[in-house]
Amino acid sequence: AQSVTQLGSHVSVSEGxxxxxxxxxxxxxxxxxxxxxxxxxxxxQLLLKYTxxxxxxxxxxGFEAEFKKSETSFHLTKPSAHMSDAxxxxxxxxxxxxxxxxxxxxxxxxxxx
Amino acid sequence: xAGVSQTPSNKVxxxxxxxxxxxxxxxxHTALYWYRQSLGQGPEFLIYFQGTGAADDSGLxxxxxxxxxPEGSVSTLKIQRTERGDSAVYLxxxxxxPVWGLGKTGELFFGEGSRLTVL
Numbered sequence: 140a141q142s143v144t145q146l147g148s149h150v151s152v153s154e155g156x157x158x159x160x161x162x163x164x165x166x167x168x169x170x171x172x173x174x175x176x177x178x179x180x181x182x183x184q185l186l187l188k189y190t191x192x193x194x195x196x197x198x199x200x201g202f203e204a205e206f207k208k209s210e211t212s213f214h215l216t217k218p219s220a221h222m223s224d225a226x227x228x229x230x231x232x233x234x235x236x237x238x239x240x241x242x243x244x245x246x247x248x249x250x251x252x
Numbered sequence: 253x254a255g256v257s258q259t260p261s262n263k264v265x266x267x268x269x270x271x272x273x274x275x276x277x278x279x280x281h282t283a284l285y286w287y288r289q290s291l292g293q294g295p296e297f298l299i300y301f302q303g304t305g306a307a308d309d310s311g312l313x314x315x316x317x318x319x320x321x322p323e324g325s326v327s328t329l330k331i332q333r334t335e336r337g338d339s340a341v342y343l344x345x346x347x348x349x350p351v352w353g354l355g356k357t358g359e360l361f362f363g364e365g366s367r368l369t370v371l
Contacts, residue, residue, distance in 0.1 A: 143294075145294075148292070175362075180364065181364060182255070182256065182343070182361075182362035182363050182364045182365065183295070183343070183345075183362040184362070185359055185360070188359075229294050229295070231294075238283075238300050238307065238308060239297045239300065239308065239310075239311070240285075240297065240360065241297070242287075242294030242295045242296070243294050244292070244293050244294045245292075245293070245294050
């Protein structure tokens with residue numbers, strides 16, 4: 140069964156610093172991969188997704204993620220953190236042909252002024 | 253409305269009571285999903301509707317949980333004989349078509365959720 144592991148339930152960075160949120164997946168075949176963001180009292184919002192093609196994917200708000208098949212990873216990065224990036228981030232995976240999105244446990248990102 | 257609407261936003265009930273949670277998807281979206289998010293966890297899949305039928309209900313934890321979508325639009329998640337362990341945020345999401353498959357990479361739109369507290 141496919142699963143997603145997000146390393147670090149809480150990550151804290153300074154404003155302007157690099158953001159790195161880690162995601163590893165287990166799947167028998169290359170899956171589709173997603174990052175969602177959840178701001179307080181709001182619904183989940185899609186940040187970016189990898190399906191096929193270029194392994195470096197750019198999303199909204201300056202975030203990007205790179206699919207590394209050899210490492211079964213899909214880490215999320217942003218070069219310079221902004222206070223407005225404070226939120227909960229979820230990595231998710233779906234096997235091709237399936238209809239169930241499987242989420243990781245989430246990483247809460249805190250930005251320090 | 254423009255987005256997925258869920259009501260109530262908050263529900264407090266007593267152990268053993270019956271609860272209904274409603275989801276109003278984006279107009280025209282044929283696929284509808286229910287997820288449950290417990291504190292400190294990621295969303296867990298409950299059930300997926302394509303049109304009026306439940307295409308996959310493998311995530312429903314037990315027979316106390318049931319969901320319907322009689323006209324292929326609004327869906328209701330029903331929980332009988334609630335238990336304290338049912339306390340969670342219940343998320344609904346919709347998409348224009350079945351979201352994923354070979355060559356399909358649609359987007360799932362989530363509502364803000366219904367927070368259920370069972371005392």
